[in-house]
Each structure stands twice: as C-alpha cells, then as structure tokens.
Amino acid sequence: MSKIEEQMQNLRMTTGRDPVCGKQVELAQNSRSLVYHGVTYHFCSGHCQERFVDIPALYTGPQRLADIRPILKRRKLRVVDGNQANLPLVCQRLQEMIGVSSVTCENDRLIVEYDLRLTVLTQIEAVAATEDVHFKEGVHALRRWLWKSAESNELENAAHPATGACCNRPPVRLR
Structure with a gap:
C-alpha cells in the first residue's frame, strides 16, 4: 500500500459523512451517532440526527448522490x-x-x-x-x-x- 493510500485509509477511519447534510464528521470528537439496521451513522449536529430519526429511509435508501x-x-x-x-x-x-x-x-x-x-x-x-x-x-x-x-x-x-x-x-x- 502506498503512502497516499495509507493516508486516505487513515482519513476514512477518523472521519465519516453525515448522511443528512453530507458534511465530514470527526469521529473521535463526535458524540452524535446511532445504529440503524446494523450500520453506525454519525451526525454533525442534533438537527441532522433528528432529521435522520424522523425518516431514515430518505437517507439510507439506494440513491446516487447525483440524483439527490x-x-x-x-x-x-x-x-x-x-x-x-x-x-x-x-x-x-x-x-x-x-x-x-x-x-x-x-x-x-x-x-x-x-x-x-x-x-x-x-x-x-x-x-x-x-x-x-x-x-x-x-x-x-x-x-x-x-x-x-x-x-x-x-x-x-x-x-x-x-x-x-x-x-x-x-x-x-x-x-
């Protein structure tokens, strides 16, 4: 594995994407997360977590980002x-x-x-x-x-x- 690939792997392990707004979330500093159908989702704010809880299918369904x-x-x-x-x-x-x-x-x-x-x-x-x-x-x-x-x-x-x-x-x- 090259040094760039290793850095990208480390970045993916320390950050996640908020499924509602799409922002990158620092996992170590984040206290807002929940497990839905066995997958852990991380949120940038209580507002985004509330939106996800209201209608999770909107954010977990099979959609391409370009179609949203x-x-x-x-x-x-x-x-x-x-x-x-x-x-x-x-x-x-x-x-x-x-x-x-x-x-x-x-x-x-x-x-x-x-x-x-x-x-x-x-x-x-x-x-x-x-x-x-x-x-x-x-x-x-x-x-x-x-x-x-x-x-x-x-x-x-x-x-x-x-x-x-x-x-x-x-x-x-x-x-």
Missing part, C-alpha cells in the same frame, strides 16, 4: 400580535439552521425558504417557540397543519422513489 435534489419550500408564517419584539432574534436563529436558505422578517410575519430534505416546518416552529414567538391560530394553524402533512407525504415519496406509486400516480395493475 433539494426539495425547496417557501412558507409565510403569521406571528401572533405582541410577539414581534423577538422576531429579529428568531430570524437570526432560523438563518443559522441547516437547510434554511433565506429568512425575511416583516411586521407580523416570517417568510422562510428551506430545503425539505434538511429541515421541516415543525423544526422551524420549534426554533420560533424557543424565542417566545408564536404563530397565529385558526385558519393559519390549519394551513400550517396541512403544510406539515404535505411535507411528510412528500418526504415519504422521496424516500421510496422506486415504487412508482404515489397520491398522483396510482400503481399500475398487472394482469
């Missing part, structure tokens, strides 16, 4: 009156999240653009709640519930692309 495309979402979230004081801090915290590409803060709303493969609306709502910013109820709460349900279905379909069946294309009946 972002699933972009844009949501307008209406803030409850009186919660606007912490809005700039929420915007900053959301911008730091893995998968969030842009955040716009307006008077009574947040406009968030993100990659569904890396974050979901539930995680965005949780970050806002930690800063005591809450979103409107009523029709807006129903809309958020529908968005979360649609996101769940979309991720499930992305995790199992080989079946060919989904809510828009029923399976072909074989004779």
Whole structure:
C-alpha cells in the first residue's frame, strides 16, 4: 500500500459523512451517532440526527448522490400580535439552521425558504417557540397543519422513489 493510500485509509477511519447534510464528521470528537439496521451513522449536529430519526429511509435508501435534489419550500408564517419584539432574534436563529436558505422578517410575519430534505416546518416552529414567538391560530394553524402533512407525504415519496406509486400516480395493475 502506498503512502497516499495509507493516508486516505487513515482519513476514512477518523472521519465519516453525515448522511443528512453530507458534511465530514470527526469521529473521535463526535458524540452524535446511532445504529440503524446494523450500520453506525454519525451526525454533525442534533438537527441532522433528528432529521435522520424522523425518516431514515430518505437517507439510507439506494440513491446516487447525483440524483439527490433539494426539495425547496417557501412558507409565510403569521406571528401572533405582541410577539414581534423577538422576531429579529428568531430570524437570526432560523438563518443559522441547516437547510434554511433565506429568512425575511416583516411586521407580523416570517417568510422562510428551506430545503425539505434538511429541515421541516415543525423544526422551524420549534426554533420560533424557543424565542417566545408564536404563530397565529385558526385558519393559519390549519394551513400550517396541512403544510406539515404535505411535507411528510412528500418526504415519504422521496424516500421510496422506486415504487412508482404515489397520491398522483396510482400503481399500475398487472394482469
């Protein structure tokens, strides 16, 4: 084995790839890992580990890296009156999240653009709640519930692309 091959082997033994975001993870310094179907997966953050636990098939299925495309979402979230004081801090915290590409803060709303493969609306709502910013109820709460349900279905379909069946294309009946 040449010296370069030996160095590459040592590098592979000391680092791993986060299956969610693709970052290299130092295994010696990493405390975030879990075993799924006999394989140990290492994560760069609790956020990535949470995404993996939610839908592991999305990150462990037989997909080529070149075929993985972002699933972009844009949501307008209406803030409850009186919660606007912490809005700039929420915007900053959301911008730091893995998968969030842009955040716009307006008077009574947040406009968030993100990659569904890396974050979901539930995680965005949780970050806002930690800063005591809450979103409107009523029709807006129903809309958020529908968005979360649609996101769940979309991720499930992305995790199992080989079946060919989904809510828009029923399976072909074989004779």
